[in-house]
Amino acid sequence: MTANNTAAAVEKTAKVTTESFQIQLQTLWNDSVAWLGSHWLQILVAVGIATAIVAILHVLRRWGMRLCEKSVGPAGWGTILGRTIARTGHFFIIMLAAKLVAGYANPPEMVAKTIDFLFTLAAVFQAAIWARELILGAIEKRTESENYHGEALLSALGLIRLLVTFALFAIALVVVLDNLGVNVTGLVAGLGVGGIAIGLAAQGIFADLFAALAIIFDRPFRRGDRIHYDQTKGTVEAIGLKSTRIRAFTGEERVISNKQLLDKEIQNVSARHHVRNRLMIGIAYETPPDVLEAIPAMLEAIVEAAGAHASRASYEAFGASSVDLVLEFDVPGDDVPASNAARDKIIIGILRKFAAEGITIPYPAQTAFTAAPDGKLIYPYPPEPQEVPDGRP
Template identity: 70%
Template sequence: MSNTAAANTSATARPDLGPQLQVMWNDSAIWFQTHWLQILIAVAVATGIVLLLYFLRRMGVKLCERDPRHTGWPTVFGRAISKTGSFFIIMAAARLVSGYAQPPAVVMTTIEFLWTVAAVFQAAIWARELILGFIEHRTGAEGYRGEALINAMGIIRLLVTVALFAIALIVVLDNLGVNVTGLVAGLGVGGIAIGLAAQGIFADLFAALSIIFDKPFRRGDKVTYDQTTGVIEAIGLKSTRIRAFTGEERIISNKQLLDKEIQNITNRDHIRIQLVIGVAYETPPEKLEALPDMLTGIVEAANATLARASFEAFGASSVDFALWFDIPGNDWPTAHKIRDAVMIEVLRRFAAEKISIPYPTQTTYTAAPDGTIVMPYPEVQPVRRVDKGEDEE
């Protein structure tokens, strides 16, 4: 008795598809018999639409082949068009002619469902190709290539694909009448948990993407970071390697690298040298007055550009003059040679003009207990002159 009841319950819970298929078959047969002319016309129009969409997809491939750089906008749109699927093409044609053919309600519902699935996922594919194409266009516009970009594009493709197809799946389920509130909440909580667990990795990853897209520096650039000056050897997804001028390789995480000021000295158009020259206070005023012109002539003779040659301050042991000049280019060895030539010429001209650069001097005075000053050198006894007569006595 219990087995019979269970069997009846199972039969009641499981829908019987036989009558539904029979009804669909009968309605379709009647539809074919009464609307055969409209069906033939709709099939002919749908065939033309399919051929047109296939032609457009082929034109997308041609656009990709015509772009020699493979990173321009023709390639971006051409690649998106070439990713149009055959299922979407067929369902688009069926949906466009279904209204004219006037199919039965069950057939129309099936066409609308399949069209929704095809359109949503095809839109996700198009969006993915456009996003990735835009990123490649930005990075390839200035010829940026390298292993880091390839690895970054692989991760970006994975993240974009997962995000877009998750949204597409939710949209399809929502159109089917499924309550997606719990699914959306679960995906949000899962994303937050993953983000918190791997926040350090994601921070360095997004920092690497910022370096690749914003291009504060590239491989081979000379940079100054914190106390390190060197050449960029590699930009990875986790860290950047810098070959310091002192020889060692320094590995710095991308997030830490972007948190501080970075000086990119590769594209600098000049190097500024700043010198402070002290002249003795005993130098005559007319020579001090002529000193800026003398320094200007020395700088110009060395093929450098004068920025400043003027009085700076009254120093502790000297009258200080500031000499600033710019050397074209960014080659420090060349700049050092010109700087050395300028300094030697300054010494030569000062020697010829009898202008001295004094040593720093300082005199210390000591006070006795009673407050009187103790001289830093012994007192010299006065010399008393002795007359000849006194000496004889």
């Protein structure tokens, strides 16, 4: 008995819905016929204006296509804008023209509501298409650098395109349903909960993906750069969707996830414009003060002759067996072997200059004193002779 009642209720509901739809359709037809009969001149004028609007919009669309065809080399903002304009749909163009002239034609309420609904539908999804083209165009523009060509990271653009498309069209669908009067609160809550669940389940993958995007936009390093992080030094060979491969200077390939890599302090050696070297030089205490005063200028001249720039040449401290001097100089560029060659040239030049000037770099020296049984010190060298008043020793 209960099943029969349920089936009857469903059948009755379907019948009522069908009859209601037929009544609305009949009302729309009758109103349209009456409108055409009473406003035919206004309708003709509106159709002419709408045709002109459609033609103008199609001209703009073709201009966007030609702008894309003329682009050579990496995509610029002009190309991205042209591609966005070229993605304008015919349905949106027609509904935009209809919306602009609908007020002049004074259509009946049912026709006006239909135009409003179709225009909203076309405008929302067209805005999603435009936004997708602009976002993806901006991402592709950032990856057009030649140092990113051929990397596995470029294959991530397919996944990025899918994620961006899904997000934008999901928002567009919610907006359309809301304009239809559908309660989208539950749908939005469900999408939010589902997104949180997916994010928690794949947080490691998404963290590495967003880290890869950070590498694209922030560019802390590129393929081919020499970097230092933690205790590792090497050359970046590949930047992938999840990890980065680095060829260590000792020969092995090291793989580290993008998130862990960006969490560390990274020193981009390739980005430096000079290599700084530091030398500690000891000068014998027996060196005359005038010579000590002239030594920093000597060292600066030697550094400049080697093609480097002296940033500091000054005395540091009194050492155990010498006056300690610090020499710091910069070699232009980021080539470490060239820096080492310049450093060797400077060291040899210092030794030659000191030998010519009679300046001594002393060995570490220490003097030991012993004591006699009576407590007197026994010197390790003969005592100096004492002079008598008449000048004889």
